C-alpha cells in the first residue's frame with residue numbers, strides 16, 4: 726500500500742550505515758515513524774527534506790508484513806530559516822516540540838494539532854523578537870486541544886464572564902472562578918490571576934500564535950500566567966520541564 730501526504734519532520738536519526746528513521750506528524754495519521762533507506766547517503770533522493778522542522782510531501786509505502794512505513798519520495802514544501810539560525814527561537818521551537826511529543830495526540834486530534842504546530846513554527850519564524858513566554862502559550866493551547874485545560878473566559882461556578890476582572894485558578898479542580906465564587910469545597914492549590922494574567926491565558930486558549938510572540942506583558946502578569954500554566958500542566962497532564970526535557974511529574 727502506498728500513499729502520499731504532507732507531514733512535519735519532528736526528528737531524524739541514523740541507523741545502520743546509511744539509513745535513517747524519521748519521526749513525522751501528519752494531519753491525517755498523527756505521529757508515526759518511517760524509514761528512509763539510504764537516507765543518510767543519497768541525500769539527493771530526499772533533496773534536503775530529512776531535517777527536523779521541515780514541512781514535506783512524502784510518498785510512503787506501508788509494508789504488508791511488518792506494518793512499517795518506508796519513505797520512497799519527498800518534496801520539500803517549506804523549511805524555516807530564521808528559526809534555524811537564531812538559538813533563542815530554535816530553543817523555543819524545540820521546547821514546544823518536546824512538549825508536543827510528551828503529550829501524545831491521537832489521530833482524532835491530529836488535524837488541529839498539526840495546524841497548531843504549523844502556526845507555532847510560522848510565528849517563531851516570522852516574529853521580530855518572540856516573547857520568552859511563547860512556549861507557555863503553546864503548552865496551554867495544546868492542553869486545551871487535549872481537553873485538559875480549563876475554560877478561561879468565565880467563572881466555572883456562576884458562569885459570569887470575567888471581562889476585565891480578576892480570577893482564581895483552582896489547580897486540582899482544573900477550573901477558574903470569579904473571586905465571589907472562590908470559596909468552593911476544594912482546599913487545594915489556588916493561583917490568583919490579575920486581569921492582565923487572565924488575558925494572557927485567554928490568548929493562549931483562543932488567540933493566535935503571532936500574538937503570543939508579540940506580547941510584552943508586565944513581569945508580574947507573566948509570572949502569574951507562567952505559574953498557572955505550569956501548575957495545571959503538571960497536575961492534569963503529569964508533565965514538568967526539568968533539565969532540558971519534560972518528565973513525568
Ligand SMILES: [Zn+2]
Pocket residue numbers: 880881882883884885902903904905906
Ligand atoms: Zn463566579
